[in-house]
Amino acid sequence: MGKRFSYGMVGGGPGALIGEIHRRGISMTERADLVAGCFSRNEEKNRSAAQELQIAEDRVYGDYKEMAAAESARADGIDFVCIVTANATHYEIAKEFLMHGIHVACDKPLCFTSAQAQELADIAKEKGLMFAVTYTYSACDATILARELVRKGEIGEVMNVNATYFQGWMLDVMYGTEEKSDIPVWRTQPSQSGISNCVGDIGSHIENTVYRITGLHPARVVAVLDKYGQPLDTNANILVEYANGVHGVYSSSQVFTGERCDLEVSVFGTEGTLEWTWREADRLSVTKRGQGTRHYFAPHAGDPDAADTKHARAFANIYAPFMDAIEKTQSGVITDLAAADFPTVVDGTAGVKFIEAVVRSDAAHAAWEEV
Numbered sequence: 079m080g081k082r083f084s085y086g087m088v089g090g091g092p093g094a095l096i097g098e099i100h101r102r103g104i105s106m107t108e109r110a111d112l113v114a115g116c117f118s119r120n121e122e123k124n125r126s127a128a129q130e131l132q133i134a135e136d137r138v139y140g141d142y143k144e145m146a147a148a149e150s151a152r153a154d155g156i157d158f159v160c161i162v163t164a165n166a167t168h169y170e171i172a173k174e175f176l177m178h179g180i181h182v183a184c185d186k187p188l189c190f191t192s193a194q195a196q197e198l199a200d201i202a203k204e205k206g207l208m209f210a211v212t213y214t215y216s217a218c219d220a221t222i223l224a225r226e227l228v229r230k231g232e233i234g235e236v237m238n239v240n241a242t243y244f245q246g247w248m249l250d251v252m253y254g255t256e257e258k259s260d261i262p263v264w265r266t267q268p269s270q271s272g273i274s275n276c277v278g279d280i281g282s283h284i285e286n287t288v289y290r291i292t293g294l295h296p297a298r299v300v301a302v303l304d305k306y307g308q309p310l311d312t313n314a315n316i317l318v319e320y321a322n323g324v325h326g327v328y329s330s331s332q333v334f335t336g337e338r339c340d341l342e343v344s345v346f347g348t349e350g351t352l353e354w355t356w357r358e359a360d361r362l363s364v365t366k367r368g369q370g371t372r373h374y375f376a377p378h379a380g381d382p383d384a385a386d387t388k389h390a391r392a393f394a395n396i397y398a399p400f401m402d403a404i405e406k407t408q409s410g411v412i413t414d415l416a417a418a419d420f421p422t423v424v425d426g427t428a429g430v431k432f433i434e435a436v437v438r439s440d441a442a443h444a445a446w447e448e449v
């Protein structure tokens with residue numbers, strides 16, 4: 079695989095949280111150049127981002143629709159678009175680029191409803207376009223290794239899953255503190271975030287990370303959500319049952335003072351247990367029955383710079399196979415998005431269905447809900 083790609087970005091303007099980290103992740107692959115963008119709806123911010131990113135004047139767009147039309151009409155138009163806007167606009171932007179024949183990478187949660195998600199998946203399939211959904215944590219070197227080990231039977235049959243994702247920034251929003259979090263507060267608003275804040279924003283990472291490691295999506299859920307007076311959930315306790323009858327507990331919270339961002343996953347199997355935490359993202363621990371614990375360290379473990387760039391490295395682990403898959407489409411080989419080695423629109427659709435089931439279960443006073 080050696081093609082050099084060009085890509086465009088929607089979102090990721092000055093002060094945005096995740097767009098810059100996508101750009102760093104993509105540049106780590108050394109395979110793609112950012113050549114076009116609509117980085118903000120604010121014209122001044124859009125221009126200033128474009129200037130800093132050295133985008134040619136004629137490829138800075140005031141509107142994503144104009145960008146999709148113009149780029150698809152150019153002989154040297156972008157190969158793919160990276161969508162890093164707030165959740166509310168993912169569906170319309172992704173659909174626009176797909177309709178113009180452009181491959182898509184979009185951040186999570188994929189969109190607001192499972193009907194929208196399914197529509198995006200169907201369009202991508204029908205047009206033979208690749209569609210990545212950038213679930214960071216399932217693409218760390220150590221979680222990719224965890225997936226391989228589970229597939230090889232290293233921990234036997236999965237018997238139980240326990241996964242948590244904790245942050246503390248909502249307490250700043252609720253009670254006010256001098257040191258404000260850098261996490262944008264649009265997440266608290268249904269118009270921007272969708273039907274869920276905490277589960278949509280971070281519980282969805284749990285769902286995908288556990289799925290990519292174990293191959294298990296929840297089939298049924300029981301959920302209790304806490305809003306603490308906010309418009310959307312800020313704390314979630316969820317019991318899940320997979321199709322094979324195995325259970326798991328997913329817990330996510332934004333009221334854990336002192337925790338900025340930590341995802342932890344433990345998978346208990348008949349032959350052993352597998353443990354991983356974002357805090358030490360380069361380490362995977364496997365304890366086999368009767369054999370003690372073995373720690374696997376990813377290549378960057380121990381490098382202090384790597385700790386700063388771990389989000390970007392995970393994105394690189396998504397964008398590299400995504401670009402391989404795009405390159406294959408150019409020779410007529412279409413990767414099945416349900417079985418790709420990067421998280422796709424199919425994962426994103428499962429994620430939205432999970433969010434919907436959790437919200438339904440909570441509304442029904444913790445009734446079991448099918449996903």
Ligand SMILES: NC(=O)c1ccc[n+]([C@@H]2O[C@H](COP(=O)([O-])OP(=O)(O)OC[C@H]3O[C@@H](n4cnc5c(N)ncnc54)[C@H](O)[C@@H]3O)[C@@H](O)[C@H]2O)c1
Pocket residue numbers: 088089090091092093094095096097116117118119120142162163164165167185186187212213214261262264279
């Ligand atoms: N994968 C991860 O680990 C991860 C981490 C953080 C955020 N996210 C996701 O990334 C997305 C963005 O989150 P964020 O925290 O960076 O948000 P943000 O508010 O910091 O950034 C959004 C950017 O998009 C721009 N924008 C919004 N609508 C636009 C439009 N129509 N056209 C052009 N630009 C537009 C805004 O001006 C801003 O620059 C969200 O969906 C979020 O859930 C994912």
